[in-house]
Amino acid sequence: GMNETSVGIKNIEYEIIEKAYRKGWMKAQIPKRQTGKNVAIIGSGPAGLSAANQLNKAGHNVTVYEKEKRIGGLVRYGIPNFKLDKKDVVQRRVDLMSQEGVKFITDANIGVDIEIADLQETNEAVIITTGAGNPRDLPIANRDANNIHFAMEFLAQANGRVEGESFETDILATRKDVVVIGGGDTGSDCVGNSIRQGAKSVTQIELMPKAPLERDATMPWPTYPRVFKMSTSQAEGCTLDYNILSKSFIKDENNNVTGINCVRIEWEGRGFNEIKGTEFVLKADLIMLAMGFLGPLQDDVIKELSLETDERSNIKTNNYSTAIKGLYSAGDCRRGQSLVVWAIHEGRECAIEVDEYLTNSKTMLNSRDKSLCEL
Template sequence: MADPKGFLNTREREVPARRSIPLRVKDWKEVYEPGDKAVLARQAGRCMDCGVPFCHQGCPLGNLIPEWNDLVWRDDYEAAIERLHATNNFPEFTGRICPAPCESACVLGINQPAVTIKQVEVAVIDHAMANGGLTPHVPQRLTEKTVAVVGSGPAGLAAAQQLTRAGHTVVVFERDDRIGGLLRYGIPDFKLEKTSVDARLAQMEAEGTRFRPNTNIGTDITWEQLRERYDAIIVATGALEPRDLAIPGRDLAGIHFAMPYLTQSNRAVAGDSVEGQISASGKHVVILGGGDTGADCLGTAHRQGAASVTTLAIGQRLPDERPEGEPWPLAPRLFEVSSAHEEGGEREFLVSTVEFLGDDKGNVRALRIAETEFRDGTRVPVLPEPMPTNSLSNPK
């Protein structure tokens, strides 16, 4: 522990400020201002280097968090990125997208605000990328084994990089026109600018990983051909089927799944011409679902110029502080205000959509909604019987 009194001298969390709302909703750039190194050093110095670092338990990757916190406090970013990359192939992605369960498990968080682990992680990788620290790790010898990776999302890319560095010849197949999967087309630029994805792909290509976009396995190449050509196959295609809402009026025009909406928006931001693009410009938008994907749609709708946006969540409003039933070091389910929610829009809780209502032209114009409730202390909401309903309609 570089600063044994760090958590005593600095008791508050200091995180990078978000850019002003009037400015950021006019572009697609990342919402956060660059972090100040002095602030980051103070926050990293708050880490107590616990004998049993529960942040390891909280982190699905088992990141060596106390080690690179110590190195950031010492201003040794070169060593910090080495320790960060020891467990994490893509900290530029996880540092921005991960909900940071490591911070919920931080021992300091029992009595003080937790260490800003997520911000320190982003600072370490951003410093490396800005200063030539993303050097290729070319294998010293090849195994003469070949591996096909189907899908170029984060799982497929991580597997491909590890296998390439082990000396195998790896080819990544992607059905879309660009490599990246969910990173490329599912996450808006205000959360993850695609320059980070491109920089990592350039490193992987320099290491020897081969990419084959515009290739649909089963059509362009059969599974039998893959088995003949490669010693091993990794299937990392992700979740491709959306969860539908089988209620009356579902076939009305103007009702869209989140992923086509986000994908088209990401393509447009990348400069592609998107025929028939789903756009929220000038429209009154309702988002069904209060999770991260809903927030991504919310921020996208703001930037497209939606007239209004309302988010409906079937669950109850989560508490602001850790409930007794979710003790440390568990990651509690808490009420959050994302950057997209900060930018505007209404949020309704404990409501379920039971019918879509349309006009005589077949366009959706209103939703019939019902209040939900929780029974027997469960987290599963249920519709009351009989079902009282209200109407949420398109303002005139």
């Protein structure tokens, strides 16, 4: 296989855009023509923002609705500020879009506080980009104990606190024994925040086995190397443990969690067996569940419109169009939990479909799914 030093594409692209901002080259580009068509976008994550940016360029009147206090969705409330600065990176892009004509409305929970039917009456098209906000739970004994939280509850508070928000009930890791259940990026973000908040100890456990340190026969080049990579947060001082099954939570007389009954497992194919005699108790007075997401929330726009969903509970579409005329969906609520780059891609491609629907003509927006010769 190829073992040459990789090209630092990320760093190159980062320096290009940062230089553009430093030099003042990133200026608002007001659309030269207006179509008079109105588009509502529900959700201001990467899919919603990319769709809004493109449709605004096409001359449509775009309004983005966000249920939280600030615009940005997952990149604002999920990704820690030590990885992505919200004021210097996210907000400056939102400000630029606002100058270009995109309208932003916060504290607007569509399908709960505001009916989506109201948006359909005043807009020619509506796009749902609400993300995959339904976290995977761990329904074992004593799940009702205090101080067991979904990862996004903890991360959203940590990010909001950086931007000056306060909360009635704080979720803080300060001077606590923290256990994060789930070995992915979200769990790693919980680790990093816990360390910064002054946790007494931080342990991250994972049901799956530890990935190999190097490529093996199951991942020949050029397939993606699923090898072990320690995140910067984990390297800051976290105990990692693999092949761990959580059997039950332990709580005291005040209903506060005090630990987890665990057992080590061994994998056989797609299943696993508990290893007899390896039971142990993991001390914890704050537990974060970071085991991924099951799909979009089902009790807002999906419930109101009785939208059809697929076998994974995602909004079912034909390309990006739902079964309801003028209603579209993009991002994690359509394709399932994925990467930010995929959400951006989905938003841009959805914008093309919406633009062609609104203008009844071939779009002039760039597409990644088609060659320029086809446009």
